[in-house]
Amino acid sequence: MVTRSSKPAAKSVRPRQTPEKRGGTAAQAPLPQFDLLQDSLGYAIKRAQVRIYDMVFAALGADSISPARVTALSIIATRPGINQSALAESLGINRASVVKVIDTLGAHGFVERRAIPGDRRSYALVVTDAGKSALQDIGERLERSEAAIAAKLTKAERAQLMALLAKVAVS
Amino acid sequence: MVTRSSKPAAKSVRPRQTPEKRGGTAAQAPLPQFDLLQDSLGYAIKRAQVRIYDMVFAALGADSISPARVTALSIIATRPGINQSALAESLGINRASVVKVIDTLGAHGFVERRAIPGDRRSYALVVTDAGKSALQDIGERLERSEAAIAAKLTKAERAQLMALLAKVAVS
DNA sequence: TATTGTTATACTCTATAACTATA
DNA sequence: TATAGTTATAGAGTATAACAATA
Numbered sequence: 001m002v003t004r005s006s007k008p009a010a011k012s013v014r015p016r017q018t019p020e021k022r023g024g025t026a027a028q029a030p031l032p033q034f035d036l037l038q039d040s041l042g043y044a045i046k047r048a049q050v051r052i053y054d055m056v057f058a059a060l061g062a063d064s065i066s067p068a069r070v071t072a073l074s075i076i077a078t079r080p081g082i083n084q085s086a087l088a089e090s091l092g093i094n095r096a097s098v099v100k101v102i103d104t105l106g107a108h109g110f111v112e113r114r115a116i117p118g119d120r121r122s123y124a125l126v127v128t129d130a131g132k133s134a135l136q137d138i139g140e141r142l143e144r145s146e147a148a149i150a151a152k153l154t155k156a157e158r159a160q161l162m163a164l165l166a167k168v169a170v171s
Numbered sequence: 172m173v174t175r176s177s178k179p180a181a182k183s184v185r186p187r188q189t190p191e192k193r194g195g196t197a198a199q200a201p202l203p204q205f206d207l208l209q210d211s212l213g214y215a216i217k218r219a220q221v222r223i224y225d226m227v228f229a230a231l232g233a234d235s236i237s238p239a240r241v242t243a244l245s246i247i248a249t250r251p252g253i254n255q256s257a258l259a260e261s262l263g264i265n266r267a268s269v270v271k272v273i274d275t276l277g278a279h280g281f282v283e284r285r286a287i288p289g290d291r292r293s294y295a296l297v298v299t300d301a302g303k304s305a306l307q308d309i310g311e312r313l314e315r316s317e318a319a320i321a322a323k324l325t326k327a328e329r330a331q332l333m334a335l336l337a338k339v340a341v342s
Numbered sequence: 343t344a345t346t347g348t349t350a351t352a353c354t355c356t357a358t359a360a361c362t363a364t365a
Numbered sequence: 366t367a368t369a370g371t372t373a374t375a376g377a378g379t380a381t382a383a384c385a386a387t388a
Binding site for chain 1: 337342
């Protein structure tokens with residue numbers, strides 16, 4: 001049984017490159033300043049996200065599938081019959097990376113690759129009963145977990161936060 | 172000095188789909204449902220975070236240090252003389268992992284490890300003039316970048332979003 | 343003994359490129 | 366030619382454990 005190891009921590013993939021490109025022009029100017037850590041909406045969101053991520057891990061339990069896999073499972077549940085490439089698109093990752101995701105979900109017995117009569121190049125991904133059951137359980141755990149956060153916000157505030165975040169997330 | 176050019180790419184959770192088949196012939200219970208993808212505050216935050224992360228990458232440019240390193244650099248700038256262990260604590264990562272972070276920032280000439288007279292076990296980390304200059308430039312880039320998001324929100328909405336996120340982020 | 347930085351090692355998540363089998 | 370899935374390989378970011386130097 002594949003399980004999540006200890007600490008996951010945040011991700012961040014970035015191509016590295018050579019240093020020095022921004023030369024040392026006039027060094028110290030009176031900074032009109034925008035304090036990254038304090039004033040950036042990006043950092044504010046990041047902090048909230050890190051906080052929630054911790055809670056999600058605690059809620060899922062040590063032997064659960066990872067949050068990323070829960071997302072994949074949720075998408076397949078919502079779009080039964082989706083193929084791996086479309087799932088990759090939906091997850092915003094490369095289709096090659098989806099292979100292991102499905103292998104893992106398959107090893108857990110949560111998802112199946114089903115043959116498609118008309119096209120033998122791809123599979124129709126479907127969530128099994130065990131997968132639906134797991135998703136139900138996970139949903140309940142996360143819902144209870146979010147209740148801890150909701151306790152800090154009124155219903156109206158939560159709704160407004162969701163609305164504002166949706167505006168920000170618009171691509 | 173690793174120099175892998177190409178796509179930034181990162182992301183993690185990026186659900187989005189059409190509202191279709193849902194209450195089907197489930198062998199499970201009549202789900203009172205909490206739709207993870209739709210109703211979870213965690214996912215809403217994650218989506219916003221992914222969106223902003225994309226913008227941050229674009230704003231920083233291909234030859235910049237990573238967002239995580241920008242954070243480290245900002246912290247050192249805010250707390251000059253901090254040592255690696257305290258920085259690790261502040262970043263929420265293991266102190267062993269900080270070694271490479273500082274090595275990288277050092278290779279860029281943005282940070283220096285300075286000897287501390289009283290304690291030869293640790294270093295006082297300080298941002299160099301080049302580092303301050305880079306931070307200034309990055310701050311301006313990110314500020315302009317956030318303006319694109321701010322355009323979707325009124326000043327009051329932005330302030331409220333920041334306030335609500337701060338409530339959520341409270342540990 | 344406790345702390346700090348370091349090294350060696352390993353794991354997760356993801357990307358690219360190339361390959362196979364279809365279509 | 367184009368598409369879907371796969372494999373091999375690589376890189377970023379992080380963790381653990383063990384270690385030396387220093388306190």
